[in-house]
Amino acid sequence: MPTVTKICCIGAGYVGGPTCAVIALKCPHIQVTIVDLNQARIDAWNSRDYKLPIYEPGLEDVVREARGRNLFFSTDIDKAIQEADLIFVSVNTPTKKSGVGAGFAADLKYVESATRHIAKVATSSKIVVEKSTVPCRTAESMRTILEANSRPNCRFDILSNPEFLAEGTAINDLFNPDRVLIGSLQTPDGIAASNALLEVYANWVPKDRVLTVGLWSSELSKLAANAMLAQRISSVNALSAICEATGANIDEVAHAIGYDSRIGPKFLRASVGFGGSCFQKDILNLVYLSESLHLPEVAEYWKQVVVMNEYQKRRFSKTVVDTLFNTITGKRIAVLGFAFKADTGDTRESPAITLVRDFLQEKALVNIYDPQVVHEQIWTDLTEVMPSVPLSDIKKQVHITTSALECCLNTEAVVIATEWREFREIDWEVVYTGMNKPAFVFDGRLLVDIQKLKEIGFQVAVIGRGERL
Ligand code: UDX
Ligand code: UDX
Ligand code: ADP
Numbered sequence: 001m002p003t004v005t006k007i008c009c010i011g012a013g014y015v016g017g018p019t020c021a022v023i024a025l026k027c028p029h030i031q032v033t034i035v036d037l038n039q040a041r042i043d044a045w046n047s048r049d050y051k052l053p054i055y056e057p058g059l060e061d062v063v064r065e066a067r068g069r070n071l072f073f074s075t076d077i078d079k080a081i082q083e084a085d086l087i088f089v090s091v092n093t094p095t096k097k098s099g100v101g102a103g104f105a106a107d108l109k110y111v112e113s114a115t116r117h118i119a120k121v122a123t124s125s126k127i128v129v130e131k132s133t134v135p136c137r138t139a140e141s142m143r144t145i146l147e148a149n150s151r152p153n154c155r156f157d158i159l160s161n162p163e164f165l166a167e168g169t170a171i172n173d174l175f176n177p178d179r180v181l182i183g184s185l186q187t188p189d190g191i192a193a194s195n196a197l198l199e200v201y202a203n204w205v206p207k208d209r210v211l212t213v214g215l216w217s218s219e220l221s222k223l224a225a226n227a228m229l230a231q232r233i234s235s236v237n238a239l240s241a242i243c244e245a246t247g248a249n250i251d252e253v254a255h256a257i258g259y260d261s262r263i264g265p266k267f268l269r270a271s272v273g274f275g276g277s278c279f280q281k282d283i284l285n286l287v288y289l290s291e292s293l294h295l296p297e298v299a300e301y302w303k304q305v306v307v308m309n310e311y312q313k314r315r316f317s318k319t320v321v322d323t324l325f326n327t328i329t330g331k332r333i334a335v336l337g338f339a340f341k342a343d344t345g346d347t348r349e350s351p352a353i354t355l356v357r358d359f360l361q362e363k364a365l366v367n368i369y370d371p372q373v374v375h376e377q378i379w380t381d382l383t384e385v386m387p388s389v390p391l392s393d394i395k396k397q398v399h400i401t402t403s404a405l406e407c408c409l410n411t412e413a414v415v416i417a418t419e420w421r422e423f424r425e426i427d428w429e430v431v432y433t434g435m436n437k438p439a440f441v442f443d444g445r446l447l448v449d450i451q452k453l454k455e456i457g458f459q460v461a462v463i464g465r466g467e468r469l
Contacts, residue, residue: 001192002127004200005030008084010114012036012045012073014054014170014277014346015131015163016090021062022174024071026204033072033080045073055345055372058171078121086197088161089114089142090131095281104288106135106281115142118156119149127193129159133226133278135285136219139183157193159184160215162222167276168343180210183218190215223282223289227302230279232267234308240270240464241315250464251446270464272355272417272444273313275340277348280306313351317358319461320442324413328364332436334411335359336404337418337445338370338378345372347381351444352417356398357385366398369407371420375400405430413440419447432456 009020012034024032036042044053046067050060063071074080081087091110096102111132118128128146130139139158146156160183165173180201184194191212198210213221240250250270258265274280283302290299321328340350347353352368359366360382368378382394401407404423408414408431416423424447432439441453443462453460 001199002085002125002196004086004127004196006084007032007086007088007200008080009034009088009090009131010036010077010081010117011088011090011092011110011132012038012041012053013090013092014056014167015165016088017045017052017054018056018059018062018165018170019090019131019163019174020088021059021066021071022171023200024066024069025062027200028066028070030200031070031072031083032066033074033084035074035077035080037075037077039075042073042075055343056167056170057343062171077117081118081121081126082123084126086127086129086200087118088129088131089118090163093132093134093281095284101288104284104291106133106285108134108138108141111138111142112145115145116149119146122154122156123151125153125155125157127157127159127196129161129197130219131161131163133162133222133282133285134219135289136216136223139215139219155189157184157189158215159190159193159197160218160222161197162218164222164225167346168341175204177205177209180205181218181221182210182212183215183221184212185215223286226278226282227286227305229267230274230283230309231302231305233269233271233274233279234305234312236268236270237273237312237463238308240312243464244466247466249466253464270446271312271351271419272316272463273309273351275347275349275351277346280309280349313354314358316351316442316444316463317355320355320359320413320415320440321362323440323442323459323461328359328362328412330363330365331413332365332367332411333359334367334369334408334414336369336407336414336416336423337420338368338373338381339418339420342419342421343372345370345374345377347373347377350381350417353381353385355415355417355444356382360386360389360394360397364397367401367407367411368398369401369404370418371422405434409434410436412436413442415442416445416447419445423447428453428456428458432458 009016020032020034041053091114093106096105096107139160143158182194182197184190194212201210243250254268257263258268283306287299287303338352356366383391438459440459450460
């Protein structure tokens with residue numbers, strides 16, 4: 001079995017960065033080098049004052065301990081590849097925007113170019129591990145590229161080792177994973193490579209939590225896990241619509257069904273919709289895969305999870321417009337939270353983007369506050385979602401504030417889009433005083449105490465609660 005002493009990670013993003021930083025922390029005897037094409041990103045990982053390129057609770061402590069010891073960040077990709085015994089490919093795999101499979105299939109150009117890079121510069125045998133979430137059979141394409149382009153005496157073993165960390169809890173998820181999944185070809189060489197990676201994780205993960213399976217099962221399991229999780233949210237969100245129409249309470253319903261040990265209590269929180277870089281992308285991937293395998297009913301089944309999510313976002317913004325007397329033109333609305341969930345600065349597929357777009361299209365004025373999202377990112381997201389509107393026009397309608405209180409001042413309505421803890425601690429009496437009346441609160445994250453807000457004088461609408469207003 002090959003022994004791993006040097007690891008290279010290609011891609012210093014949300015997945016590669018934290019994952020390989022934790023590997024370095026837990027394996028002081030292994031040298032870990034994380035490389036990226038993006039110089040600014042690498043500079044941020046190397047910054048003296050630890051202004052890391054991603055916000056993740058606990059990450060800074062990990063980097064402080066391991067950086068410069070056995071953890072390095074670099075743009076010298078060739079050198080890191082040449083030195084490594086094992087290479088994680090952890091590059092981005094966005095949904096294709098044009099061509100065959102546009103809107104559904106994953107764009108594998110970054111995976112392919114990283115793979116070609118490995119083949120071009122490697123001078124010794126390597127274990128190559130796909131870490132990015134990829135469609136089934138990507139490992140096979142990687143193997144074909146590597147074998148067709150490698151030098152003599154260089155052999156490549158391909159593993160699939162999908163990452164299950166969730167943003168906001170990444171460090172804890174990496175320290176105590178429910179499971180680590182390693183897929184390999186079931187050949188002696190494939191199994192030996194799989195064991196070599198298993199030994200890396202065994203430095204801190206109990207061996208019975210490391211599952212070793214075939215390559216294709218591993219790739220499909222990652223898509224399946226995310227699809228099943230997203231499906232739970234769409235299911236509970238579909239029920240939230242029934243609750244609103246009937247007077248049932250989605251919190252009570254979720255609590256009651258979660259008590260069934262076959263269902264379980266986690267991941268049943270109704271919301272304005274799921275976001276994040278994975279759920280929608282992975283489901284669309286699964287839909288595309290099913291269609292390519294001539295399984296239209298299967299494709300249709302999974303597609304419905306995304307359709308329901310879109311419906312939930314639309315339904316929420318429509319509730320805002322309907323409740324504000326069918327027009328929000330010229331009215332100022334406070335949007336609290338822009339990240340796709342709490343404890344992250346990531347806005348990819350954030351439902352807040354859709355909500356703000358809808359409000360702007362209705363000609364409202366929008367204040368936005370998020371404790372972590374950088375302002376530049378908000379402008380980028382709004383420009384992307386409204387390509388025909390110049391940024392200068394968007395800026396006439398949108399104001400980004402630096403506190404929740406400031407965000408709510410002189411508005412007609414407050415919309416809670418992300419469940420940041422600090423929003424639970426808002427002094428609603430003060431907010432009420434500063435708002436125009438009647439003052440409305442729309443809670444898309446089941447966060448507020450409805451009774452308390454009503455007593456202050458607010459009109460309140462909460463996802464999945466029938467007794468609105
Ligand atoms: C997800 C998976 O959880 C993780 O295992 C995988 O590796 C990557 O994709 P992530 O997207 O970081 O992780 O966050 P997650 O906590 O799963 O939340 C995704 C979205 O669902 C967020 O917008 C969140 O607000 C929403 N959500 C989650 C709900 O609306 N209700 C819930 O009960 C849980
Ligand atoms: C179900 C609910 O489980 C129970 O809580 C409710 O009160 C009545 O409906 P039941 O229909 O008796 O109970 O049986 P259940 O064990 O749930 O199985 C239902 C069907 O699902 C069966 O045909 C079973 O074979 C099938 N099933 C169940 C699967 O195909 N796969 C599974 O993993 C579980
Ligand atoms: P994820 O959420 O999957 O980690 P990110 O977009 O956060 O995705 O990070 C992926 C990183 O991979 C980016 O920083 C990007 O610059 C980097 N990257 C993409 N292709 C290559 C490549 N061929 N070589 C090195 N880095 C790459």
